[in-house]
Amino acid sequence: MSLIDGLNRRFEAWVVSRHRPEPSPQRVRRGRCYILPTRPGYLFALMLLAMLLGAMNYSNSLAFALCFLLAGMGLVTMHHTNANLLGLSVGVPPIAPVFAGEPVHVPIQFGNDSDRTRYSILTAPGRQALRHDRACDCAAGDLALSGFDLPPAGRGAHPLPRFAVATEFPLGLFQAWSWQTLACEYLVYPRPAGRRPLPAAPGRHGDRSGLQEGRDEFSHLRDYRPGDALRSIHWRRYPATGRLSVKTFAEPMDESLWLTWDSLADLKDPEQRLSQLCRWVLDSEAGRSPYGLRLPGKEISPGRGLSHRNACLEALARHDGPA
């Protein structure tokens, strides 16, 4: 079998050299669909050979008939397997980002525009990794969701590597497969790590204006606008001016956190810095204050919420500035 393995490897190398990334989704084209017998397929052929020798030895016509029927089926099934894959559309929905060290699940969406169900479609990053128990069917005119896991990768925005879409249906004697190189990427956030405490909000320490009492500190008056709280109306001034005035108070001092690359200058390893920033982003999201992120060449103004968190993490993942 090692000869077959060797041939397979060389064939795959040739196939891969033909591929350039294409936008998702793509159809499995005839020129990009390959087919080879599987190991059980070779075993089947061996069994047919034994059957043929037996039929010859005994001059047994019914044995010849069965042997030839099965040989015919072996050849016909090649077309069925091939057609089961041809024209299938393969797309990649957004891949959920992960933290470094976690496996990436790549969802794959199949679309079937033909009038026949496509059975037992497999997908995996490589042909060896195809798992028969993960097979999925794609009904006529319908979509189906499958997928595979990629091994944990380092931080960064990675292009989706080429992956195989394959099928061995109906008899498992042949494997038809197609390599898909789709122009998609997935994000791997830095692994959250580091024990540094969160940087304190600047408003809490020395660098403050005189407005220490926050919202109790009167600032100025302005005209009433519908919706202002009754409590804030300056009633005493009403008889004097005949207009409703509203007391406004000083905004409290900016309490947002700034998570900055520069604050971690003592950490020499940039990945370690990013890990610490990642930890801080997650901790800040769990806290109450808005937080902003400042990286060399990139700044995200303070905010809160999932999309803000993800934007921060994405910035960390994509960071490739000077260390």
Added chain:
Amino acid sequence: MNQPAPPADHLPPQHVQHILAMLALLAVPHLLRMPLWLGVLVLSLGAWRSLAAQRTWAMPRPWLRNLLTVLCFGAIYAHFRTFNGHHAGVALLLGMLAMKLTEMNQRRDYLVVIYLSYFLLVTHFLFSQEMLMLPLLLLGALAVTMVLIEVNHPQGGLPLRLLARLGGLLMLQSLPLMLVFFLLFPRIPGPLWGLPSDPGDAISGLDETMDPGGISNLSLSDEVAFRVRFDGPVPPAGQLYWRGPVLEDFDGRSWRVSRNADFPRAVTARYLSDTLSYEMQLEPHGKKWLLALDLPQAPLPANTELGPDLVLRHRYDIRSKMLFRLNAVTDHRVEEDILPYVIRRNLQTPPEINPRARALAAGWRAQAGDDEAVIRAALAHFRERPFTYTLQPPPLFNDNLIDEFLFDSQRGFCEHYASAFTFLMRVAGVPARVVTGYQGAGPNGDYYIVRQSDAHAWSEVWLDGRGWVRVDPTAAVAPDRIEFGLGRSLPQGEPVPGLARPGRDLLIRLRLGWDQVNEAWNRWFLAYGPELQRDFLRKLGLPSLRAMLLALTLSTIALLIGVGLWAGRQYRDRAESDAVLRLWRRYLARLRRAGLKPRASEGPRDLTERVALQRPAWATAARGVGELYVELRYAGTRPDPLRLREFRQRVRRFPRTP
């Protein structure tokens, strides 16, 4: 207590039950031929696997499995004393399959079991190749294929009807390929390795021993011994002696084939009549002789040889139906110098038994001038005395069987007459022997059937200058037996096999009609081998091996291309099977070439307006196409053929207007 979790099964329990059901279908007919313990073992392992699937039991540990396997194979060897031959081979295959059930839970194991099942299916044809096996072939192959499809769809959910449709479709598409392979795949003659000799099933037919009553028992059977198709005119029934084993040793009761083998000698014969050519479909009888018409003439079929006793024998026991082309000359003289020991053997009788017969023969010898006169006297004796030809002779228990038959009962079947006559000749000093075989043939359509009820025994005497001469004492007693067959020659009221009886009622006609179907099956399908293939290809105009291989390759490729096109059509995009969409795409491609790239967000109306704006000259044509497209595509009914034709014309002529 702390058992490891059972490995996950590749298939859900229901699929496992399907595999077991398929195996039962293929194994049970074999189990009837196998020792009882093997049947019990196979069935109980099957039942265990079925329960294990339902209750998700773990497969047994490897040591237990290996022990069981060794025990099973040991028991098979102990029973058959060999692993060679049909029975032992099938037993081994069944044992392997049963053992495989105990470790069947991964995809690989399931596939091995399924491929072995295809092999199990083919072993059925070693035991029978009747036409009724054809449904088993098709049904069995379908069942195995269905479970193979199911194993390749482990997520389940395919109803049996769908599986049958998928499997049936695959089989249907491979039938033309099967036919091409069957006709054109080069056949080579003869066995590749020695055929194992097998005890085989009990087969009726002639034996190497003839006891009183042996042939009359055989004669009660309607079974076909062989079928014959003559090329030219059919010889009269009186000449149709089909030669079987020659019996030379007599112990006072039974005649046997001589234990002393003769040296093979070339037979030279003078042929006195024309050569008859015929084709023989021989049913398996488990022995080597061919039952050729007396006397076979060269060229002899492959793997056969004519022995010194003038019996045509095959190299191997005949265990399957065989087709032979034979030549014969019914009137002949064998010119050979008989060896003294052969004369001595053919004069030998057990001493002192049958004194009255000895006295009778001595009387003929004293009166007669030569051997031929003795023979005439003996035949006259049978003709003139009140002998009766009957299938129900009284049982004879005496030590002097022949005396008792000749002088007391005087009732007997052909073996009694042949035996008594040969004994009389020997004691009269004429070398003589018993020949068994078949006599006569019953017409059916354009061929003849020889049944077990046509089994017969006659004598041969050695006459100096004439060689071995056939003498049939039964013909002297019951000439009708030779001319018209058994049914007309027996007294009224005797049990006669149905088909030997004169008259043709409906049942008999049906049975004969069925025989014609079987005959065609044997002749065209079972017998299709190197010779028939050569004839067939000559008729087809493909005389050489190269032409045949070329035809095989080309027709295979053509059929596969056909299947490929079919499969491509089945799975093609809906848009491609929709004429309106196809034409619309063509129109879009035309616009693209003209630099008007359709945008994804653009509906057909917007597109039309944009074309009209950017290419005012095309406005009319574009509106014509666009409006018609919207009408055909979104009307919700099947497109009106006239409007569709108009649409096609507009797209074709675009940007001109039709």
